[in-house]
Amino acid sequence: MTKKVIYSMNTAYRGEYTIYGYTFGNGEESACIVGAMRGNEFQQLYICSLLSKKLYELEGKGSVVSGKKILLIPSLNYSSFNVGKKYWISDNSDINRAFPGNPEGQATSRIAAAVLNQVSGYAYGIQFASFYMEGDFIPHVRMMETGKQSTSLANQFGMPYVLTAELRSYDKSTLNYNWQIRGTEAFSVYSGATETIDEESAQNAVSSVLRFLTRMGIIRYNCHAGYISTILDEEELLNIKSEKASGFFRKLVRPGTEVKRGEIIANIVNPMTGEIADDIYAPTDGIIFYTQNSPMVYQNTILFKIIRRLHN
Amino acid sequence: MIETVVSADMLIEEVVKVKKNHLAPDFPSGKEKRLSIVSGLHGDEVAGQYICYELIRRIKMQFEKLKGIVDVYPFINPMGLEAQSRVIPVFDTDMNTLFPGSEEGTFGEYTAARVLQDIKGSDICIDIHSSSVYLKEIPQVRINEDVADILIPYAARMNMDVIWVHPSSTVMAGSLVHSLNEAGVKAMVVESGVALKIDYEYANRIVDGIFCLMSDMGIWDEPVEDSCISKIARDSDVAFVNAESSGIFIPAVSHSARIGKGDVIGQIVNVLTGSVEETIYSPRAGIVFSLREYPVIEEGSLVARIFGGTDD
Numbered sequence: 001m002t003k004k005v006i007y008s009m010n011t012a013y014r015g016e017y018t019i020y021g022y023t024f025g026n027g028e029e030s031a032c033i034v035g036a037m038r039g040n041e042f043q044q045l046y047i048c049s050l051l052s053k054k055l056y057e058l059e060g061k062g063s064v065v066s067g068k069k070i071l072l073i074p075s076l077n078y079s080s081f082n083v084g085k086k087y088w089i090s091d092n093s094d095i096n097r098a099f100p101g102n103p104e105g106q107a108t109s110r111i112a113a114a115v116l117n118q119v120s121g122y123a124y125g126i127q128f129a130s131f132y133m134e135g136d137f138i139p140h141v142r143m144m145e146t147g148k149q150s151t152s153l154a155n156q157f158g159m160p161y162v163l164t165a166e167l168r169s170y171d172k173s174t175l176n177y178n179w180q181i182r183g184t185e186a187f188s189v190y191s192g193a194t195e196t197i198d199e200e201s202a203q204n205a206v207s208s209v210l211r212f213l214t215r216m217g218i219i220r221y222n223c224h225a226g227y228i229s230t231i232l233d234e235e236e237l238l239n240i241k242s243e244k245a246s247g248f249f250r251k252l253v254r255p256g257t258e259v260k261r262g263e264i265i266a267n268i269v270n271p272m273t274g275e276i277a278d279d280i281y282a283p284t285d286g287i288i289f290y291t292q293n294s295p296m297v298y299q300n301t302i303l304f305k306i307i308r309r310l311h312n
Numbered sequence: 313m314i315e316t317v318v319s320a321d322m323l324i325e326e327v328v329k330v331k332k333n334h335l336a337p338d339f340p341s342g343k344e345k346r347l348s349i350v351s352g353l354h355g356d357e358v359a360g361q362y363i364c365y366e367l368i369r370r371i372k373m374q375f376e377k378l379k380g381i382v383d384v385y386p387f388i389n390p391m392g393l394e395a396q397s398r399v400i401p402v403f404d405t406d407m408n409t410l411f412p413g414s415e416e417g418t419f420g421e422y423t424a425a426r427v428l429q430d431i432k433g434s435d436i437c438i439d440i441h442s443s444s445v446y447l448k449e450i451p452q453v454r455i456n457e458d459v460a461d462i463l464i465p466y467a468a469r470m471n472m473d474v475i476w477v478h479p480s481s482t483v484m485a486g487s488l489v490h491s492l493n494e495a496g497v498k499a500m501v502v503e504s505g506v507a508l509k510i511d512y513e514y515a516n517r518i519v520d521g522i523f524c525l526m527s528d529m530g531i532w533d534e535p536v537e538d539s540c541i542s543k544i545a546r547d548s549d550v551a552f553v554n555a556e557s558s559g560i561f562i563p564a565v566s567h568s569a570r571i572g573k574g575d576v577i578g579q580i581v582n583v584l585t586g587s588v589e590e591t592i593y594s595p596r597a598g599i600v601f602s603l604r605e606y607p608v609i610e611e612g613s614l615v616a617r618i619f620g621g622t623d624d
């Protein structure tokens with residue numbers, strides 16, 4: 001394991017801020033893994049810490065294939081963890097909306113440019129991402145439909161689902177998009193949680209990355225073969241919203257739960273009276289893919305996303 | 313007539329409502345032109361609050377001159393205005409990245425979709441901004457390159473110092489004006505001053521500019537002359553000046569003043585050692601178009617923009 005400086009900058013009160021990367025093996029730039037970009041991505045950083053330890057052990061055993069190099073960048077934005085902010089400490093900007101970046105621009109733009117410069121050229125790029133909505137997911141690999149995405153490669157992670165998604169207006173300023181445009185096969189791995197540590201799904205995320213690296217001939221590691229992923233289009237997921245009322249969100253199902261059409265899957269509870277303000281019904285048979293995880297919800301909040309007409 | 317465009321129950325008891333004031337002649341013919349004025353997408357930008365008040369007050373003073381429709385939407389992000397938050401509180405999302413929004417989406421996307429739908433059908437829309445807490449801006453219209461030829465004749469009547477043709481975040485994909493232009497509404501951003509403050513001189517000029525436009529559109533039955541001939545700024549006309557050190561910025565020039573090439577814009581000083589870390593010089597002769605307002609600086613912070621001439 002070699003520690004390297006990805007980017008370093010001077011700050012007014014925190015001294016030098018340095019983004020570190022860790023390389024395993026030598027030679028061809030084979031796989032690059034990027035962790036937390038936001039200061040609330042505890043799960044993403046935790047997965048990187050587990051992966052770092054595992055890759056170090058594998059390297060020590062000679063299990064990184066000769067002539068292959070892996071780069072791991074656990075966090076681009078640890079200052080925001082330190083001050084309890086989600087976005088960049090000084091101006092609240094989002095590094096994952098700053099790509100491809102500008103080396104002469106503002107701080108997050110400079111970080112994006114420096115990181116993209118360091119991670120371009122790798123054959124495979126993996127990012128542990130969080131979604132723009134707070135909540136819990138079934139673990140999955142997400143790919144943007146840039147025209148360069150490969151679902152068959154995404155399948156090699158052996159995660160339960162591969163989700164393809166149409167480009168949103170802001171996607172062109174994300175790492176994943178810019179990675180793909182520069183020729184790296186890029187994947188976003190969603191492990192289920194963000195602001196809390198989910199040990200089981202963190203371990204599964206580590207296994208899925210090690211499985212992928214093994215199948216791509218970058219490391220030698222014996223592990224369970226995982227799933228043959230179900231490929232979903234994000235547009236096929238059905239949103240269930242709190243259309244009628246706000247209040248406490250008492251959810252009765254979890255990601256992965258199979259539900260029947262007409263089944264009550266949550267209650268919205270009036271915070272003053274304790275009365276049920278609304279029952280949330282499953283409008284279709286299917287599997288819960290996403291759940292909101294806030295204790296209380298506004299009206300018109302997305303509470304669930306359901307995979308229609310699929311069974312466990 | 314006050315109308316509610318979108319409303320949603322908040323967590324406990326309160327309701328968030330986006331409202332508009334629909335100002336129209338008492339006996340409309342059905343062929344009236346329609347101008348929409350939008351403000352408060354960013355909750356820390358308050359100049360638009362005064363502009364909406366003053367515009368409505370002046371229209372009501374001489375209501376007989378109103379020959380078309382003026383829809384005023386003063387607060388698109390009302391929770392942000394109450395909470396002094398640029399973004400949508402709780403969701404921590406910039407409202408002006410969510411357009412065109414989605415009826416199926418979560419709170420912010422749903423609001424964006426409803427607001428967009430309500431404004432569609434307008435002939436022209438002006439989205440009023442007042443910078444951020446970091447920079448003070450001269451009064452300007454911002455438009456994106458792809459619609460510049462269509463919009464410049466209208467922007468020129470807005471009584472602003474500059475029309476800046478630039479892919480700013482407020483006119484890029486995801487913004488309200490970008491979605492409106494795609495929907496056939498001529499939409500532009502007015503930017504001036506600094507967040508959290510109202511510059512009444514700038515604000516009154518913007519109100520005068522809106523009356524110029526209303527007169528041209530046949531909405532206001534009185535000739536109105538603009539007092540300012542706007543200069544058109546393309547990207548090559550504007551130099552960005554970023555800090556290369558950190559500390560406290562002490563300006564040496566006034567905002568909107570003329571500056572010569574090589575003149576000192578300001579210094580960045582170290583508050584612990586009492587030393588000057590960096591003296592920042594102007595790369596060209598011109599006008600101080602934007603000037604740093606918030607004094608805490610990090611490497612990369614935008615200190616000024618200079619408009620005019622070239623670097624040579």
